[in-house]
Amino acid sequence: MEDVLKKFSLAGKSALVTGGTGVLGSRMAEALGLAGARVAVAALDGYEETAAKLAGQGIKALGFRMDAMVRADIEAVRERILKEFGGLDILVNAAGGNIKEATTSPETPFFDLPLGALEKAVGLNLFAGAILPSQVFGRAMAGNTAGGSIINITSMNAFRPLTRIAGYSAAKAAVSNFTQWLAVHLAQEYNKKLRVNAIAPGFFSTKQNKFLLWTEKGELTARGQSIISHTPLGRFGEPSDLDGALLWLASDASAFVTGSIIPVDGGFNAFSGV
Secondary structure, three states: OHHHHHOOOOOOOEEEEEOOOOHHHHHHHHHHHHOOOEEEEEEOOOHHHHHHHHHOOOOOEEEEEOOOOOHHHHHHHHHHHHHHHOOOOEEEEOOOOOOHHHOOOOOOOHHHOOHHHHHHHHHHHHHHHHHHHHHHHHHHHOOOOOOEEEEEEOOHHHOOOOOOOHHHHHHHHHHHHHHHHHHHHHHHHOOOOEEEEEEEEOOEOOOOOHHHHEOOOOOEOHHHHHHHHOOOOOOOEOHHHHHHHHHHHHOHHHOOOOOOEEEEOOOHHHOOOO
16 A cells, blocks of 8 residues: 555655646645645735745645746746756646636627737746747746656636637637647657646636636526536535645556546536526
């Protein structure tokens, strides 16, 4: 049993979580650290506070300011991590989120969604949330003798598009497709031990989607009620619900897993509604 459990240990490994100050990103950084990894978090703000919180739990942690849409920012963080940690084994691309302006409503029909808002949704979730960090950090990880793990964060929308969130749905479907493409590309062209997978969270109540799920009085909206009724486990996800899938994909326990999209959704994707 001891040998089996060792496969899940991240002792001696280094990890980076982009978007690592958000509700889900900060929890993922914490889980990686508690499993033994050295952890860096990168975001536009809150990175110092998040790193300090992790350090308070005995985790070796660093915080960096990084705009994931600016390649120079990403490259600067890469050089700092390589200097401080000596390498990078795990990349979690957790930057992303819904854009309210790219969401339909009675006041804003699909035909009037601004191009800028749609571009922002795709930029945040696909380019900043997956492609650009994978290019920059993946270049460093490709030379790892022991390989490594890149983990993207996609969505239920990648399986079945949901109503209203047109920009987010399109972007996350692209993230899932890119995850599979990159898994094949890196294995065939660079390093057969460098894996790429994605986690597809179900419905978690976060800052970005709160306006869709809850009223100002703190009651479920009709959309929130519909989600719960179509989730067999009968609740929204908690950030810690991602721990198991995250640590499995980050560790040697998933050494033969690449190009996979793992739902963590309380059964939502499996339920037909009947």
